[in-house]
Amino acid sequence: MARNKLTATQVKAATKPGRLGDGDGLYLVIRKDGGKAWVFIYVRNGKRKEMGFGAVGSGTGRVSLADARVKAEEARSILGRGGDPFLEMEERKARKKPHTFEEAVAALLKSLDGKWKNPKHEAQWKMTLGAAYCKRLLKKNVAAIDTDDIVAVLQPHWKEKNETASRLRGRLERVLDYARVAGWREGENPARWKGHIEHLLAKPEEKLKRGHHAALPYIEMPDFMKATAGVTGFGARALEFLILTAARTGEVLKATWAEIDLDAAVWTVPKERMKAGREHRVPLCPRAIEILKAMLKVRISDYIFPGLKEKSPLSDMTLQKVLRTLEYADRATVHGFRSAFRDWAGDRTNFPREVIEAALAHIIGDEAERAYRRSDALEKRRRLMDAWANFLDGNKSAKVIQLKK
Incomplete structure (x- = not known):
């Protein structure tokens, strides 16, 4: 096989990301960031392997074209007698013990x-x-x-x-x-x-196509909410609150009273509990406020939806139990209700996409675009969540307000 195809000038001038072959397994690799390194590629016991020889250059710790060829020749010699270059090259044997x-x-x-x-x-x-x-x-x-x-x-x-x-x-x-x-x-x-x-x-x-988390078609959601209303217990109320706010399970179950402003009808979820790592304000519809006031009357801890153990939140298995009680466990998941909300908002309303995604606490757009929207997004989302609550209540013909661009 031909060898020594490259010249030192070519190595220095190469800028296009990819590989340039010097022959018989030795390659110059040019990364997207402009870095260059030597790689020796070979097949041993039917397996293709790559062994790095170091970064290109002439300084300390760098490997010149001539040095790379010397290393490649040593590797070829070891392979020729059936050995393994990874273990037998003198440079490698001189290094400290291998790490697992x-x-x-x-x-x-x-x-x-x-x-x-x-x-x-x-x-x-x-x-x-x-x-x-x-x-x-x-x-x-x-x-x-x-x-x-x-x-x-x-x-x-x-x-x-x-x-x-x-x-x-x-x-x-x-x-x-x-x-x-x-x-x-x-x-x-x-x-x-x-x-x-x-x-x-x-x-x-x-x-992972949409529907990885089984979700009810949104057209069935009013009937599901009616059935949920007939179930007693903290789990049913937590599930209802989760659906009304389009929030994630962990955000709801670990919600505390300190995060709620009943007068302003806003729930502020701290960044530590948000998937995106930033604070999220949730506008609360009238029914969500009713649930909170009912839970406040039986308050036993800082958690809005407390668990059986002292100072612990409700278990997510409790929400699954509600689905089993209503015989929906084979057709729906708790997380899937966010998909139902997204499908309803996209198919049945004229709210802008960015408002819908903001309601789901998804980050869209660049930093400047998000900063521009931040001041008025809450009230737009409030109208969206009120429309969602009206739909869930069975008012399928509820008027959706056209938002001005």
């Missing part, structure tokens, strides 16, 4: 201390990167983890638990990126999605 994937995970998580949105977020990372999903990787040298290993971890869960598996892929990519920066591995990241794993596993959006 488990050690890389621990180091990454330690670097993220104080940056978690909440304890649950941290626990999810630890669980998915631990024995529950990554048992086969834990004791493996992080430098030796390849594409086959990543696919083997993800594939068993990709169809049935696609959202979890998709998040796990992103976390695996973070771990391996950390290991590369720490000097524990080299080469491209085998867990990256674009241009790599996407060709081996179905795209997440092909699995």
Whole structure:
């Protein structure tokens, strides 16, 4: 196979992202940020592998074209006698002891201390990167983890638990990126999605189409609300309040009385409990206010919807129990009611898209656009939520106010 195709001038002048081959497995990789590095690609035991030789250059820690060719020749020699360059190249043998994937995970998580949105977020990372999903990787040298290993971890869960598996892929990519920066591995990241794993596993959006959370058609919502009104208990009231406000489960169940302004009919959810990480004001319709006043009469804690244990909120399983009681559990999920609201607002009203998305606490537009809308969005959303409450009450012909542009 031809070798020594590149010249030092070509290496210095190359700017277009991609790869330039020097021949027989040695490549110059140009990243989108302009960085350049040497990669040696080879096949061993039927598996394609990539081994990084270092960043391009002539300074300390840099690798020139001539140096890269010397490294490539050593790797070819090892392969020629059936060896493994990853383990046998003299430069690599001189380095400190290898690090396992488990050690890389621990180091990454330690670097993220104080940056978690909440304890649950941290626990999810630890669980998915631990024995529950990554048992086969834990004791493996992080430098030796390849594409086959990543696919083997993800594939068993990709169809049935696609959202979890998709998040796990992103976390695996973070771990391996950390290991590369720490000097524990080299080469491209085998867990990256674009241009790599996407060709081996179905795209997440092909699995997570709208309706991933089963949702009732909005036309059935008035009947559902009527049935819910006939169920007693904190769970039924919490579910009703959740639907009226189009809020997420955690936002409702952990809501406290300090967040409610009954006079202004506004519920202010702190940024710590919001998925987007920013404070969200929710306009309260008359029926939502009625629910709050009824709960205030039986108040036993700071939580609006208290649980059985002292100083704890209602369990999300209590909301699921309401669905089972009403025999809707096989057709609907609690989170799916947000989809019902979104479909109704898009199909049956003329409220602008940005007002509808704001009601769902979705962030849209750039920073300047969001700042421009911030001052008047609350009252526009109040009219939207009042219209939603009227619809849920069975007043399907309720007039929807045309908003001026």
